[in-house]
Amino acid sequence: xxxxxxxxxxxxxxxxxxxxxxxxxxxxxxxxxxxxxxxxxxxxxxxxxxxxxxxxxxxxxxxxxxxxxxxxxxxxxxxxxxxxxxxxxxxxxxxxxxxxxxxxxxxxxxxxxxxxxxxxxxxxxxxxxxxxxxxxxxxxxxxxxxxxxxxxxxxxxxxxxxxxxxxxxxxxxxxxxxxxxxxxxxxxxxxxxxxxxxxxxxxxxxxxxxxxxxxxxxxxxxxxxxxxxxxxxxxxxxxxxxxxxxxxxxxxxxxxxxxxxxxxxxxxxxxxxxxxxxxxxxxxxxxxxxxxxxxxxxxxxxxxxxxxxxxxxxxxxxxxxxxxxxxxxxxxxxxxxxxxxxxxxxxxxxxxxxxxx
Amino acid sequence: xxxxxxxxxxxxxxxxxxxxxxxxxxxxxxxxxxxxxxxxxxxxxxxxxxxxxxxxxxxxxxxxxxxxxxxxxxxxxxxxxxxxxxxxxxxxxxxxxxxxxxxxxxxxxxxxxxxxxxxxxxxxxxxxxxxxxxxxxxxxxxxxxxxxxxxxxxxxxxxxxxxxxxxxxxxxxxxxxxxxxxxxxxxxxxxxxxxxxxxxxxxxxxxxxxxxxxxxxxxxxxxxxxxxxxxxxxxxxxxxxxxxxxxxxxxxxxxxxxxxxxxxxxxxxxxxxxxxxxxxxxxxxxxxxxxxxxxxxxxxxxxxxxxxxxxxxxxxxxxxxxxxxxxxxxxxxxxxxxxxxxxxxxxxxxxxxxxxxxxxxxxxxxxxxxxxxxx
Numbered sequence: 001x002x003x004x005x006x007x008x009x010x011x012x013x014x015x016x017x018x019x020x021x022x023x024x025x026x027x028x029x030x031x032x033x034x035x036x037x038x039x040x041x042x043x044x045x046x047x048x049x050x051x052x053x054x055x056x057x058x059x060x061x062x063x064x065x066x067x068x069x070x071x072x073x074x075x076x077x078x079x080x081x082x083x084x085x086x087x088x089x090x091x092x093x094x095x096x097x098x099x100x101x102x103x104x105x106x107x108x109x110x111x112x113x114x115x116x117x118x119x120x121x122x123x124x125x126x127x128x129x130x131x132x133x134x135x136x137x138x139x140x141x142x143x144x145x146x147x148x149x150x151x152x153x154x155x156x157x158x159x160x161x162x163x164x165x166x167x168x169x170x171x172x173x174x175x176x177x178x179x180x181x182x183x184x185x186x187x188x189x190x191x192x193x194x195x196x197x198x199x200x201x202x203x204x205x206x207x208x209x210x211x212x213x214x215x216x217x218x219x220x221x222x223x224x225x226x227x228x229x230x231x232x233x234x235x236x237x238x239x240x241x242x243x244x245x246x247x248x249x250x251x252x253x254x255x256x257x258x259x260x261x262x263x264x265x266x267x268x269x270x271x272x273x274x275x276x277x278x279x280x281x282x283x284x285x286x287x288x289x290x291x292x293x294x295x296x297x298x299x300x301x302x303x304x305x306x307x308x309x310x311x312x313x314x315x316x317x318x319x320x321x322x323x324x325x326x327x328x329x330x331x332x333x334x335x336x337x338x339x340x341x342x343x344x345x346x347x348x349x350x351x352x353x354x355x356x357x
Numbered sequence: 358x359x360x361x362x363x364x365x366x367x368x369x370x371x372x373x374x375x376x377x378x379x380x381x382x383x384x385x386x387x388x389x390x391x392x393x394x395x396x397x398x399x400x401x402x403x404x405x406x407x408x409x410x411x412x413x414x415x416x417x418x419x420x421x422x423x424x425x426x427x428x429x430x431x432x433x434x435x436x437x438x439x440x441x442x443x444x445x446x447x448x449x450x451x452x453x454x455x456x457x458x459x460x461x462x463x464x465x466x467x468x469x470x471x472x473x474x475x476x477x478x479x480x481x482x483x484x485x486x487x488x489x490x491x492x493x494x495x496x497x498x499x500x501x502x503x504x505x506x507x508x509x510x511x512x513x514x515x516x517x518x519x520x521x522x523x524x525x526x527x528x529x530x531x532x533x534x535x536x537x538x539x540x541x542x543x544x545x546x547x548x549x550x551x552x553x554x555x556x557x558x559x560x561x562x563x564x565x566x567x568x569x570x571x572x573x574x575x576x577x578x579x580x581x582x583x584x585x586x587x588x589x590x591x592x593x594x595x596x597x598x599x600x601x602x603x604x605x606x607x608x609x610x611x612x613x614x615x616x617x618x619x620x621x622x623x624x625x626x627x628x629x630x631x632x633x634x635x636x637x638x639x640x641x642x643x644x645x646x647x648x649x650x651x652x653x654x655x656x657x658x659x660x661x662x663x664x665x666x667x668x669x670x671x672x673x674x675x676x677x678x679x680x681x682x683x684x685x686x687x688x689x690x691x692x693x694x695x696x697x698x699x700x701x702x703x704x705x706x707x708x709x710x711x712x713x714x715x716x717x718x719x720x721x722x723x724x725x726x727x728x729x730x731x732x
Contacts, residue, residue, distance in 0.1 A: 052575050055729070074577040082575050088568030092373040101369065104361050105576035133376070149572070 001066045004030045004157050004188035005051060010060035012046050012212075020046040022212035023060065028205065033179065033189040035203035035220075037196075039346050043212035044192050048159060051190075052082055065156050078106070081150030085162035087142040091135035095126060095145045098134060099152055106153035120148040124178065140171035147178065157188045164198060176202050196338040206338075208345050216345045223341045228309070230344070231265045238264055268293050268306040270334035271314060275303055275326045282324035289316055301329075359582045366586020367593070370560065374594065384594060388548060388602035395544045396537050396610045405433040406482055407453040411444045412437050416464035422471070422497055426457060431489045445474055454482050457490065538613050541606045542693030543666035548602055549595050549625070550632045550660070550686055554653050556594060557636035560587050562649035565640075580728050588633050595629040596622075615700030624696055624706065628689035631713045634720030635685065641728040660686050685716040 005028040012021040021043045028034035038044045049055045051064050053073040062069045065079040089098045096117065103113050121127035124144040134142055143163060150158060160179070164172040179202055183189050193199050199206060200220045208216040208223075216223060242260050245253040278297060286295045286305065291313035293306040303321075307313040314333065321328060374380050410423055427434050435453050438444050444456035455475035462468045473490050477483045561584075564570045573583055603621075606612040614621070636653070643649035663677050664670070664686040670678055681687045692709040695701035703710075 054571060054574060077575060077577040080575070082572070084568055084571070086568045088572045090369055090373065090569055092376045093369060097369075097372075101365050102572070102576070104365055105573055105578050107577065 001030050003027050003063070004032075005034070005062075005064055005190065007047075007051075007062040008060055010047070010050065010062050011058045012043075012050060012055070013058045020212055021050070024209070024213060026207055026209075026214055027217075028188065028190060028207070031183070031186055031188055032204040033183050033191060033202055035199040035206040036190065036192045036209060037194075037199060037206060037342055038209035042209045042346075044209055045161070046212075047209065048082075048161060048190075048192060051076075052080060052159060053077055078153065079156045081153070081155035081158045083143070083146050083150050083158065083160045083163050085165055087134075087139075087146050089134045089142065089145055089149065092133060094131050094133055095121070095137070095148075096130040098145060099149050102149040103152045108153050116152060116154075117148070120151055124148055124174075140167050140174075143167060143171070143175065147175070151182075155187070157190060158182060159190045159192070161192045162194065163191070164193070164195060172198070196342060200338040208342065210346050216341075220338055223338065223345075224336050227336050227341045227344055228267070231267045232309075235264050235267055267309065269309045269313065271303075271305045271307055271317060272332045272334065273303040273305065273317070273321065274301055274329040274331070275321055276301060276329065277326050278303065279324060279326075282321060282326055285320045285324055286317065289320060291316055359579065362578055362582045363586040363589070366583060367590040370587065370590035371593065384598055385601060387552065388598050389605045391544055391548050392541070392602055392605045393609065395540050396606070404430050406431055406455070406486055407435045408432045408486075409435050409444045409447050409453045409456045410437045411441045411456060411458040412439060413441070413459060413461040414464050418469070418497070418501065419459055419463050421500075422459055422463070422494070425493045425497060426490075429489060429493060431485060441472075441474075448474055448476055451476070454479060455486055455490075537606075537610050538698060539694075540667070541603075541610075541612050542697045543690050545599060545602055545625075546628060546664075546686055546690040546693050547661050547666045549599050549629055550689070551657060552598055553591060553595055553629060553632035554636045554657050557587070557591050557633055557640055558643075558646055558649045558653065560591060561637065561640035562643045562646045565643075566645045581725055584637060584725060584728065588630070588637060591633045591636075592626070592629050595633070596625060599625045599629070614697055616696035617700075617702070620701075620703060620706075621693075621696050623703075624689070624692045624710070627710055627713050627717070628685075628692070631685050631689065631717040631720065634717045634724065638720040638724035638727070641724045660684050663687075664690050666690060685713055688712045688716075 005026060007024050007026045010021055010024040010026070011019070013019045024043070024047060026036075026047065036044055036047070046055070050057050050069060051062060053069055053076050057070060064076045067075040067079070069076055090101070093101065099117050099120070100113070103117060108116065118127065121130055124147055126141055126144050126148070129137060129141060134145060137145065147163075158179075164175055167175070176198065179189050179191065189202075191199060191203060203220060205219055206217070206223060207214050216226070218226060238260050242257055245257050245260070250257065278300060283295055283297070286292055286303075291308045291310060293308060295306075296304045298304060305317060307317065314331070318328065318331070374384065408426070410426060412419060412423065423434075423437065426432050436447075441456070441458050444453075444458065447453050448456050455473060458472040458474060460470040460472070462470060471494060473487065475483055475486060561570070570583070574580070603612075603614070607614065639652050639656075640649050643652060661667075663673070663681045664684050665673075665681065666686075670681050670687070673681075688709040692706040692713070695706050695709070699705075
């Protein structure tokens with residue numbers, strides 16, 4: 001089985017004729033961590049509800065763990081776990097009672113049930129609180145209990161919907177490590193989140209959904225590279241248009257040319273260098289480099305440099321600093337983040353919808 | 358496997374009830390409060406109505422009238438005045454409900470007049486005070502006439518037989534039934550109905566809203582297993598509530614139970630099943646508890662009045678009487694009254710029970726079919 005999740009032209013239309021999912025083609029490879037991103041109202045939750053057999057599809061096909069969600073829902077349910085954003089445990093039951101309830105609802109073998117529960121409680125480090133009522137626990141501990149309840153039947157696929165919302169950074173990291181560990185054990189993890197750092201950090205592959213469709217699908221780095229190449233391609237087209245207009249007459253097309261110029265996206269590479277011994281010669285040499293567009297200093301030890309993107313531009317900067325007696329403590333390139341990718345892609349998708357294309 | 362899941366649903370609900378002290382105390386206190394309110398607040402008997410008597414003359418007949426008024430439980434004589442205007446002012450100010458004015462010619466044969474000045478805005482008191490006052494003066498008039506004839510040396514035996522020309526024999530076939538006895542079966546049915554509605558609202562719509570049901574429905578579990586567990590736990594809770602209510606009524610108000618206790622429990626069980634089924638059907642599609650309450654209240658409140666909880670259905674307009682026959686509360690309330698007041702056996706209430714069971718089956722089928730797993 002190549003894909004843990006596989007949808008073909010999946011559609012969901014609600015009773016009020018709202019099309020929440022529109023011919024969705026979503027693929028998540030088996031035993032990977034797949035991220036699902038999308039703005040509010042993009043159709044993520046509806047998609048997850050269909051994939052977890054909570055609501056029926058309207059049309060199309062979807063397979064989860066190789067089983068059809070409509071024809072074999074119980075097979076699907078046996079192979080998936082779900083950690084929802086809102087902790088949906090019974091607050092007046094203890095941690096252990098909640099997990100035992102889930103184990104029995106998943107028909108977990110009685111002979112191994114207790115050991116399995118003990119192991120899982122130890123795995124997330126809440127065994128000491130197993131006899132506490134859920135309502136007595138902190139948000140982080142409740143979410144850990146929710147994870148245990150979702151894993152008690154050893155699912156092949158674990159869905160997590162905004163699992164770290166409202167949690168402190170330490171607990172977040174514990175949950176991220178847990179997701180990675182579970183994936184390394186051979187489970188597929190499907191993570192829905194608005195936390196771009198979280199998704200970037202742990203996902204192997206990302207599907208961005210908007211208006212019920214997949215609008216981008218790649219690795220986190222692949223998406224960032226796509227964004228850069230899209231910017232370059234877009235700028236190239238704008239520059240060609242500017243050139244044509246200038247040929248036709250700068251004065252006549254002044255307004256149009258200025259408009260196009262302002263729509264150019266900054267495609268330079270921003271580099272921050274932490275360096276000791278900054279001197280005039282060093283700054284002059286850097287400014288004279290062809291690849292350098294701008295150099296600014298921040299305090300006595302920090303250089304912010306804008307570079308033309310090329311394979312050698314960062315090397316040239318490093319050599320120039322070293323030649324002029326500088327000692328580099330660290331160098332950081334400010335590449336586009338996943339958030340930049342998300343904003344660019346969803347904005348583009350919205351423009352297409354508004355334009356009717 | 359499914360039995361284990363059903364058991365979990367029951368165990369979970371009962372553990373939650375036990376651990377949620379407010380809910381637990383409410384389960385015990387609510388029925389006691391209901392019966393206490395109905396017994397003391399709506400007992401139906403008007404007693405000790407504050408009245409003032411205006412005495413404008415003196416004599417044997419006047420004293421007889423005042424004594425008769427004082428002795429009647431309906432009245433509590435606050436004062437005996439001589440000025441009718443002062444007495445009327447007391448009524449107008451609300452200090453007393455009525456003034457009984459014995460006129461200055463009250464001792465004169467052929468021109469005895471008495472006036473009842475009453476605050477008719479209090480309809481229930483008026484309904485009680487007017488006939489009671491009429492009865493007192495009718496009895497007094499009769500006695501005056503008998504005395505007159507007797508003093509004219511006529512045969513008093515003949516007079517007595519004249520007075521009893523028509524003998525009315527009252528035969529109360531179910532014994533001395535008071536309003537509280539009439540009310541209890543209705544209150545029992547209504548309490549079970551309302552608490553089933555509210556209880557299952559939290560149990561299904563509330564859990565759906567909090568996402569707890571979604572977790573269960575993501576497991577390989579049928580909707581009917583989850584609902585069966587929920588229904589059984591709700592039935593257990595309602596039975597406890599109903600038994601506390603009956604015991605409270607018996608202990609506090611000496612309410613009569615003419616029928617079999619086992620049959621009463623059977624009626625309670627079938628009624629609760631029916632009410633819980635009705636609540637489950639409504640909660641099947643309600644996404645939140647608020648949605649559920651918005652649907653339930655417009656149905657439940659009119660049902661309490663139409664189905665004869667407080668007053669006999671027969672006193673209602675024709676259309677409402679007909680509507681009451683399509684409401685399950687009517688049949689539950691009929692069966693309760695038959696068993697508790699008339700001591701009816703199973704055969705007498707079989708039709709009510711069959712109709713309740715048919716409603717139950719309908720509610721369950723519609724509820725399970727319409728129920729969706731959606732969060």
